[in-house]
Amino acid sequence: MTTIQRIWRIKNILLRLISTRCLECGFIAYPPKASCPKCGSRKVVEEELPKVGEVLTYTVINVPLKGFEEFTPLIIGLIKLGDAKVLAELVDVKPEDVRIGMKVVATLRRSTKTLDGVIPYVLKFKPLTLKLNTTT
Amino acid sequence: MRKVYVVGVGMTKVGKHTEVSMRDLAAEAISNALDEVGNEKPEAIVVGNMLSSLVEQENLAALIADHAGLRGICGLKVEGACGSGGVAVLTGYLMVASGLYSKVLVVGVEKLLERPTPDTLRGLAYAADADYELIYGVSFAGLNALIMRYYMSKYNVKREELALWSVMMHQNGVKNPYAQLRNEITLETVLNSPVVADPIRLYDACPLSDGAAAIYLTNEDWKKLSDTPVLIAGVSNAVDSPDLSSRFSLDELFASRLSAENALRMAKLSVKDVDVAEIHDAYTITAAVSLESIGFAEKGKAAKLWSEGRFKPGDKPTINPSGGLKSRGHPVGATGVYQVAEVVMQLRGDFPGVLVPAEVGLTQNVGGVGSNVTTVLLKR
Numbered sequence: 001m002t003t004i005q006r007i008w009r010i011k012n013i014l015l016r017l018i019s020t021r022c023l024e025c026g027f028i029a030y031p032p033k034a035s036c037p038k039c040g041s042r043k044v045v046e047e048e049l050p051k052v053g054e055v056l057t058y059t060v061i062n063v064p065l066k067g068f069e070e071f072t073p074l075i076i077g078l079i080k081l082g083d084a085k086v087l088a089e090l091v092d093v094k095p096e097d098v099r100i101g102m103k104v105v106a107t108l109r110r111s112t113k114t115l116d117g118v119i120p121y122v123l124k125f126k127p128l129t130l131k132l133n134t135t136t
Numbered sequence: 137m138r139k140v141y142v143v144g145v146g147m148t149k150v151g152k153h154t155e156v157s158m159r160d161l162a163a164e165a166i167s168n169a170l171d172e173v174g175n176e177k178p179e180a181i182v183v184g185n186m187l188s189s190l191v192e193q194e195n196l197a198a199l200i201a202d203h204a205g206l207r208g209i210c211g212l213k214v215e216g217a218c219g220s221g222g223v224a225v226l227t228g229y230l231m232v233a234s235g236l237y238s239k240v241l242v243v244g245v246e247k248l249l250e251r252p253t254p255d256t257l258r259g260l261a262y263a264a265d266a267d268y269e270l271i272y273g274v275s276f277a278g279l280n281a282l283i284m285r286y287y288m289s290k291y292n293v294k295r296e297e298l299a300l301w302s303v304m305m306h307q308n309g310v311k312n313p314y315a316q317l318r319n320e321i322t323l324e325t326v327l328n329s330p331v332v333a334d335p336i337r338l339y340d341a342c343p344l345s346d347g348a349a350a351i352y353l354t355n356e357d358w359k360k361l362s363d364t365p366v367l368i369a370g371v372s373n374a375v376d377s378p379d380l381s382s383r384f385s386l387d388e389l390f391a392s393r394l395s396a397e398n399a400l401r402m403a404k405l406s407v408k409d410v411d412v413a414e415i416h417d418a419y420t421i422t423a424a425v426s427l428e429s430i431g432f433a434e435k436g437k438a439a440k441l442w443s444e445g446r447f448k449p450g451d452k453p454t455i456n457p458s459g460g461l462k463s464r465g466h467p468v469g470a471t472g473v474y475q476v477a478e479v480v481m482q483l484r485g486d487f488p489g490v491l492v493p494a495e496v497g498l499t500q501n502v503g504g505v506g507s508n509v510t511t512v513l514l515k516r
């Protein structure tokens with residue numbers, strides 16, 4: 001199980017989806033890296049990722065990791081956000097309705113309790129409705 | 137750099153060893169390896185292990201060396217998730233090749249069945265990125281399932297084609313006295329087994345295992361310890377991101393490709409020279425992307441090839457005559473050492489299961505979802 005210290009330390013990255021973009025080769029990495037994974041350059045800058053993207057691949061987890069029993073079946077997606085990919089939980093959708101290529105949008109949701117008993121909030125992704133689609 | 141030979145191997149049966157402690161598992165593998173070299177005392181021991189914290193024990197080199205009557209020798213533990221055994225072999229190789237030591241024992245050991253399964257599964261997930269992946273509750277099977285669905289969709293590979301791998305592995309493993317799952321299964325066994333992390337079903341996955349394996353490494357001066365020394369012709373490791381998000385590609389094991397290319401170049405061998413290989417098939421999808429990253433199959437084609445009957449005993453290369461992780465089992469930090477021990481026995485002609493005529497063998501051991509990969513080339 002995670003700790004309040006960890007959530008506190010990375011809250012900005014998790015909630016704003018802060019990636020790093022390489023100033024030498026342009027490679028964009030999420031999670032953010034101290035140096036570029038592609039060319040090794042240390043000249044990387046933080047860049048906030050878009051909050052709307054599409055599902056590249058997904059899984060429905062029936063055997064939960066300890067601490068995530070209440071979220072089972074747990075739908076996890078790898079979501080393409082601009083030039084980056086982000087792994088996160090998919091919510092507000094039935095497992096059988098998830099599709100590769102599905103448009104999704106980030107939403108703030110409760111996660112599992114930390115070791116210290118605190119309830120952290122993280123970004124999860126829900127299907128982008130048509131109504132939302134016209135306004136974004 | 138000095139040439140490095142494997143002159144002795146030893147292993148325990150893989151499985152659930154409730155009655156045997158971690159130190160006794162390791163001691164049994166060591167004892168079997170020392171029997172092969174006339175009990176010649178090694179100067180150093182390298183232990184490969186991922187999750188001994190599950191049994192609340194660290195300082196493994198001291199614990200195991202002392203228990204095995206090797207108090208006083210040099211000892212260290214190395215870790216590379218499920219690829220810990222491979223990095224232990226690489227470390228042992230370096231210690232002999234450098235000339236610092238002449239006789240080095242490499243031991244892989246793991247005890248995954250001591251604790252309740254949820255504890256073990258959580259521990260295995262530590263191979264992933266704790267900050268940015270585990271925080272969402274994704275299991276190790278879940279991460280591999282993401283790759284499996286992506287691969288099936290991109291290359292139009294059928295569920296049934298991937299499942300055939302498990303059937304093939306059980307056919308091999310049934311003949312291996314060291315294997316954990318020694319039963320034949322059918323395609324239906326796989327397709328009707330419970331869904332763990334869709335599309336991964338229970339029989340796409342390797343079992344949880346206890347086990348230990350050991351290999352005895354030495355140089356030109358001491359290779360007479362064995363009548364049939366096996367040369368480590370090449371060895372290489374490469375790492376990739378523990379997280380899937382920042383991968384260059386989702387359907388290629390980048391680190392496996394680099395590690396295989398480098399090991400083959402070092403051995404001055406081509407992938408076409410390989411007669412037998414033990415690869416890291418933690419899941420059916422891992423078998424496919426592993427075969428492709430090593431160069432045994434074109435991208436997206438591995439499952440098609442094995443569906444047509446390739447890689448079985450008699451084919452060149454024969455893959456996983458031991459039954460692989462799927463049937464032999466996967467005592468994670470020991471697996472990379474099992475693989476080398478098995479291929480050494482193939483090259484010597486004394487593997488007690490499916491035996492294939494072989495001059496050149498390869499092992500590929502994967503940590504995480506392809507984030508820490510060691511490839512070893514072995515030559516008779």
Ligand SMILES: [Zn+2]
Binds near residue numbers: 022023026027039
């Ligand atoms: Zn760069």
